[in-house]
Amino acid sequence: MERRAHLVRRALHAALALPRPVKQLVAGPPVRIDGQQLDLDVQLLRRVLTPRRPAPVPAPDRMRAGQAFVDRLVAGPEEPGVRREDRTVPGAAGELPARLYVPDEMLRDGDGLLVYVHGGGFVAGDLDSHDGLCGALAAEAGVRVLSIGYRLAPEHPFPAAVDDCLAAFAHVAARPEEFGAAPGRVAIGGDSAGASLALTVARETSGGPGATPPVFCLAFFPVTRLDGRTRSRELFGDGYFLTTAAIETMARWYVPDEMREDPRLRIAEGDLSGMPATYVATAGFDPLRDEGEDLVARLRAAGVPAVLRRHPDLTHGFATTLGIGTRPRQAVAEAAGALRTALALLPGTATRPS
Template identity: 50%
Template sequence: MPKVLELVQPTLEAAAVRGIFALPRSVRRLIAGAPIRLDGQELALDAQLLLKLQQLRGQDGLAAATPELARAGMRQATHLTSGDPVRGVVVADRQVPTAHGELAARLYRPRELTGSSPLLVYYHGGGWVIGDLDTHDDLCRFLAKHAGVRVLSVDYRLAPEHPFPAAFDDSLDAYRWAVDNADELGTSRDAVAVGGDSAGGNLAASVAIAATRSDDLTAPVFQLLVYPAVDATTRRRSRELFGNGFLLTDQDMTWFMDHYQPDESLRSDPRLSVLLTEDLSGLPAACVVTAGFDPLRDEGEAYAARLAEAGVSVVSRRFSDLIHGFANMRSVGDRFEEALFEIVGALRAGLSLQKV
């Protein structure tokens, strides 16, 4: 019987979460508490309610005693916030050969898309320590379906088993493989974009730079950077303001970086701290998304500003009422899905403009 309860409990908890979010707004406000206002912003009710439920479950961040426990925690959180799969998406597993062995990958295609299309090579978030193909399955399905593109999600090696620059090396190798196998993937060499969230946004940005500067590699046509981590050397104001109580904590950020690049003297490497890259000119057009209540907010916006200063076409969009990780919360709150639809619109527009 205990084993049965262990299997049933996650499903019951997920149903309870969806039930709470389906309550009338007045009841949800009562559960969430008084509106939270900080730095001239008001936190969305959906985000505040999710944080309240997290608090009631005794969770205050993403880190844990061990990487294995943190990974299990993210998988459980994904289950709690998951809903019905996005319909009309064909999914196929792939294996990506690299210099360090094969990487698991997953190719997503809208069912109605039968001809060639742009391909978004996507790197999941999770501080380079947690996260996998499954934790970002819903997001990749959503991007493929509503942007009308193929998406290749890459399961790069994680720290601390594989510290920096392993994740970067894998990400660049996966991008190279996607370009070299463009026809088989249903795209063309000059229609491959990169994207990612959080640590994945860091990897997408660093791949875009490396590929653009490479003599033997086609540069991406677009980069979608969702609340990216871009500077491991500086504490900015948003980390002080939002480093506690908004999902991603100050302690989490330290824990992730200590696992990924434990040597502080090497954290200025531009493959990690892409904001410190001297020359950003000539990079592909970018959409940089930030969340108002996110410790990473200010560094992401600083990177967008530097791209613009370098003459790169960039859209910088802050969702001032949301928190880090909102792209993975679509199924529970309307506000999260609204934001994702806007991001999809920017991706569609950015890829369309490259065809002109």
């Protein structure tokens, strides 16, 4: 598989390097939906990766293998100036893999830490699939990033992932110095399913006795409901990488029927007033777009400082496609800037001497 991925990656990047008119010819006519136009490089990737005929959702192991193959194709180069340290952190039922990213250029206003939860539909993804993204966030924001693994469905259904993330975050928040961070400067973030888990941790630890909540939450294209009939799901549920069929299948693998009403699965409902300041990035061509934007509206209504940044020309999963054109990297850099600013503005921040 490694050799095949290498060959396909070379062919894909050769196509991405073509002059724009030739690239447009290969990609086809511009894609315009809902007042938005798909980025040309992303459109070319869509042309390469989208099957001509709808295919059934594969079994979990095959899905993971397929996603790992795609991850190799779209990943950018390893981030320079970022040191990596493999660690472990306690989960709810044992040690979890973790990876600490330490940039050469640290944030001048203090040592912050972002605990990052990878996406993958609660079924796939790992530290390696999000290595490029975490390295980019560390470099762009000038903060340490601790990427954590967690138990995956269907082998470990809900609430295993939630319990693991809560346990891991509690450990880090109680001992930030072990990871080179200052007390009271630990944020949380994630993408897709990982954003859902990060938001759940933020909500479950906010306002509760004895819990230490994150000081900031960074969420790329979060999933906030197991089912839904939003306009974005209707518009983009087929042909834009993440499909309605995949969403529904992974939800069945993740949550047993008898637990579907658990309030921990309803991130946008209930009392959100204790949530930390939150930055949500959505993609215009994403079936999850509308639920992420609805979450921001609900956070604001609850008095929570919440920023929404829609990237109208991108698709679901853009944060890990840093080898595809320039737009995904720009979007990640914007999010990293929000994280950097949020940590720099925390009360009690003292500027270090030059």
